[in-house]
Amino acid sequence: MPSTSSAVSDSGRSVPSSLWRDRDFRRLWVGQTASQLGEHTASIVLPLLAVLTLDADAGELGVLRAVGQAPLLLLSLFAGAWVDRWRTRTVMAATDAGRTLMLGTAGVAGLFGWLGLPALLVVALAVGALSVFFDVAYQASVVRLVRRERLLQGNSALEGSRSAAQIGGPALGGALVSLLSAPVAAASGAVFFALSFLSIRRIRRTESIPEHPEHPEHPERPPRVWRRIRKGLSFVVGDISLRTVCLASAAFQFSFAAMMTVYLLFLPRELHLSGGAVGLALAATGPGALLGAMLAARLPSRFGYGPVLVSAAALGDGVFLCVPALHGSSAVTVPTLLAVNFVFGAAGQLVNVTVMAVRQAVTPDGMQGRAAATITFVGMGTAPLGSLLGGFLAMGWGVRTSLLVTAAGMMLSPVVMASSPLARLGRALPAGQNAPLTAGRSAVHGPGSRPSDDVG
Template structure:
């Protein structure tokens, strides 16, 4: 049997030579670390700085998660018609400003649980916009034959942030105090802002055809598609149950660990 010719080997990946993708990946990585750092920092601000009780902390956590439940479908339909770079840059700038405002309010004694809950809702809403936009951006910026590698790189960053972000947030609370840690979290979003802003490649934004379906019609079509598919329906139910239980347990941890076990912020983040 003749040996394969050199031309039969797959071409080397162009992904990491692509400046636009490198900027997207760096911005997404910084954004994910900022997002998952805030998951611990904002509740610890409530517990340590404001003395929040169990019900109040539960309400704060619910407020921060509500945008994902209530807005994801709408945001997906909207972002599909926008330039994703613009969406990501605006989301980063907004989250950096909000976390900076939380830190300033805490230092001046003007922060309360209501304003902290409002900040959590805004950060959660902007995070939904960013997360939907970066996934759409990868599809628009990367060639189809590089899309699997691109998604692997982006998901790797997200997984690293899910693991390391809470620990980093806890360490920042221990070393810098909760209000300063909130301001430090804004730095991640500022880095993401600068990185994503440097993407120069033009996007091919889908145009809405005359007489095409509106946002609500597209949301309904997507909902029917998922509900009508047995596999997707099972994945959604399992994911919802897992997230519900995990969020409940995390709320308990954020009260039990610092108050009953007297763990530092770093210890809470590590757990």
């Protein structure tokens, strides 16, 4: 009989009943937390490095952000299939090592004046691509390292650290740029990835690679990835609710990426805010998202899923329309920006969690992963184009006018939802639903965020 403090795993090894007593899980959690903090710190450090050190113009900043986001479009549908063929510890450690090298090299090159925009584009592309693989790998590693009855506890711990990094990362990145200079901040960001590497490498539990379900008798034969991807795409296109979510997500991500490119120029150049003030303003989305997650547990069942989706998207996206009117000292503009980003984070997270519940309700268990990946692919696939457009608009129309236009474009998302059957969903989810999960992936709007079902 196992003791009260441990259980026997499928492989015969004793596994502590509390995950926090499990040294391997603690190492995974520390590594994932450090990696997420490094990723979200870099999301603000690299653009500020381009603007403040390389004097990048609007078009160049748009290109930089588009290049950093491109791996989400190019790799997100395939990363899962590739990660399944490798041990997740190997994937995570390799991506940590790569990101440490890239950010450290960029920081040193910037200090000595050797860094140019082409090299920074390579760094942004590499960090973005490696981050896609790390994010897929750490989610797969939970299933392989944690007993099934502890999965909820494990996922809650890991997603909690992701949310904390989304809150603290931008603020920390802005503070590092303000206090140490942008090149030193980039090199400092590499420390987080190095810490993640050291922690992940210390995981000792033997990890088996799952057999391919399509060919269990021939595990060396790769699964039919394209066929599975096509089935996921067909399912989402054929469901009116999921199709609407895709369209609304694509409209939001395109306009949001364009707006953020202009926004990152507007704050330091038009409002003359320091790097620390920029990071503080952006970090306000995090506390707002925590409030939005709490509201999502009550409001849809009281007022209806459709009305909550449309109203929250309209409020969260519309609040940015007041930002182009800001002038004056930081004593006035910073509190206003904090309020804007707080409202944006709260409404955005309310939309994210509500949409996630709807998606899970209308999607069969065997299609959940592919439905989520398809929505992410379609939505985030428009982000690089939006970033490019934001840079070009800022060059041609000026920063303030472009900010107003791109913020107005974000209102397309609630319009798409309001004109669809999704807006008429009542206080109960569709019949035959799966149990909605309101403690799933947190997706805070902000630079470098990786939303799951963001539509507004």
